[in-house]
């Protein structure tokens with residue numbers, strides 16, 4: 250690996266060139282997406298070492314072993330960070346998708362034994378190797394779509410063995426693939442059938458057995474809870490966040506997807522890193538977030554797929570908050586892990602400006618998984634993980650011409666993981 254060097258030159262612009270030390274952008278600052286036009290950058294051993302524009306190009310004396318990419322007419326963006334996914338799962342659920350077209354609701358399907366419990370039954374029966382093979386193919390596709398860091402949750406096991414199995418699969422993805430992977434224990438995703446009459450017993454199992462094992466084996470950095478009517482109560486989430494704190498697991502929680510029941514206030518009080526979903530937000534919920542360090546993470550492709558309300562991005566930004574975007578990739582509510590589509594929906598449905606949506610999917614998304622000092626912007630000292638676009642007329646064209654593939658090249662830690670036509 251020694252001496253591996255990369256030069257990207259002639260970029261139409263380097264995008265998201267936030268200064269070192271800017272760890273997130275909030276409120277009105279979200280529309281500030283710094284750019285260097287006619288840009289170049291150098292990376293060594295996967296880290297950005299120098300950058301600038303044509304006027305301060307220092308020239309190269311030693312071309313030995315230097316990989317050069319000419320980005321004429323093309324933008325260089327920080328790779329997408331996706332801070333909320335359920336990418337390890339056993340099977341697709343298009344049967345429920347058809348049920349919903351026929352008029353059933355998400356919660357009605359869950360009540361019939363579909364939903365999360367359907368996924369759990371299939372995952373329990375699947376070998377770790379098969380689960381890994383399937384998840385790996387999904388993550389390889391995410392990298393082709395420009396994702397350079399991904400958070401992956403457990404939550405389809407709902408037993409000690411199967412929750413650990415999911416997290417071991419995620420850990421192996423982290424070890425064997427070049428992108429950054431962060432993992433989250435979401436044993437509190439649904440009450441498993443065997444604990445239907447004993448929810449406290451399941452809570453005890455999580456706190457007394459699953460979480461200590463996960464922490465001991467270093468299988469997760471975060472703890473999550475589906476805090477929602479008919480799933481887990483605010484008091485149960487509080488118990489999990491307290492237990493997580495004892496094991497060094499920060500909270501990243503599902504709240505306000507279908508109902509507003511006080512989950513945000515509790516997550517703030519317990520020092521969660523992020524509160525995710527937020528489709529149903531009362532003014533008091535937004536007020537509870539203002540002035541805190543908690544990152545509101547919106548998942549517009551979940552709203553798109555389920556036909557539920559979109560998170561109130563504008564109200565959150567007006568309240569001075571650092572909105573992040575994520576896919577929520579999972580077989581039930583968002584069978585897509587495509588961050589390009591999420592950024593487009595951020596603009597089309599959440600009414601975010603392109604600059605705001607890109608900041609939300611890069612720097613703020615990195616912050617929502619603790620990677621703000623490594624990823625999320627094109628900054629000297631950060632990882633050389635980028636998207637190079639095809640030739641496009643403007644940055645706004647990316648979300649505007651939604652559903653088209655605007656990516657030419659993806660680079661992770663200075664290595665090309667997708668080579669497009671323009672660089673062949």
Ligand code: NIG
Pocket residue numbers: 364365368475503506551577579580581582583
């Ligand atoms: O984030 N809301 C909870 N969990 C997932 C969906 C889980 C499923 O339906 O499989 C979500 O939307």
Ligand code: FE
Pocket residue numbers: 333334335503577579
């Ligand atoms: Fe989710």
